């Protein structure tokens with residue numbers, strides 16, 4: 001594969017990816033940068049010396065994370081909650097959004113389970129209905145959503161990137177349509193935030209969440225959630241002491257209070273001050289912002305564009321470029337994927353996700369043009385070419 005022109009030069013030196021490993025699977029789990037591992041280790045080591053952990057240490061790190069995440073969401077730090085997972089954030093949204101009997105909750109076909117089960121439960125409890133946007137034959141998920149967005153839809157629970165096709169949703173258009181219909185908009189941005197630009201001011205979602213361990217290049221068991229101002233008086237998923245307005249006064253914690261910390265902080269998870277995970281996630285997002293999300297998208301997109309063209313020559317198709325997220329390429333073959341492909345890939349140390357009839361290729365700034373060549377060489381083997 002020819003050298004491709006990227007906006008960010010290859011950053012592999014910041015990661016611990018051995019020579020000979022082709023890692024094209026960020027949508028599964030990103031590798032961590034060395035600096036992120038160091039930040040996490042230092043945090044874990046602090047717990048070996050608890051006498052050095054001061055009251056204010058429970059409160060300073062998470063404000064850094066909130067402020068950085070706010071730059072990714074395009075909102076203020078006050079609108080960001082710290083959560084352990086996407087499902088936690090989506091369950092919080094489901095706890096707060098009204099839906100009446102007979103109304104609909106819209107999800108996409110093959111939507112990730114964390115953004116399905118909370119709605120399935122809510123629909124059951126309220127005698128509402130989960131309505132599924134069908135897989136668009138032409139690859140246009142936005143048009144498909146807009147067709148299904150009728151005035152009986154109370155909630156549209158959607159991603160930015162549909163995770164089994166890489167299809168991209170035009171959230172600004174969908175957000176506008178939701179506001180016209182009075183439909184609440186909830187977003188799972190786990191497969192896009194940090195790798196594809198998002199703007200809460202333009203989209204105006206009610207809730208939007210992203211787990212940190214994929215495109216935020218962060219640790220597992222952490223995520224960030226945007227909460228629109230109108231829901232900031234809502235009900236947290238759990239009641240914990242650290243969300244409360246007297247939390248900073250350790251000697252007065254049992255003077256129980258009904259007050260919360262301001263903004264979205266009331267939705268923070270218990271033990272949100274995690275001394276290892278927070279500094280690690282903060283370090284990772286800082287680096288993402290230094291590179292720039294649009295530039296990351298461009299960089300991953302440049303490799304995927306070349307891969308899509310090379311894969312087409314060996315019989316694989318992919319959605320049209322204007323309908324898929326640049327960082328997220330799903331390759332399909334009419335005749336399916338032969339059973340020996342996972343073995344071929346494993347032998348060559350080429351890591352992608354093989355799911356049913358599709359191969360998911362999700363590069364990042366640590367990939368080289370030669371990674372693309374190595375994947376194509378494997379695909380050539382099964383094509384017999």
Ligand SMILES: Cc1ncc(COP(=O)(O)O)c(C=O)c1O
Pocket residue numbers: 027028084085086087088112114159163188190191211
């Ligand atoms: C679209 C999407 N959402 C969310 C998640 C992770 O969900 P959770 O944080 O609830 O484990 C994944 C993981 O693969 C995903 O692909």
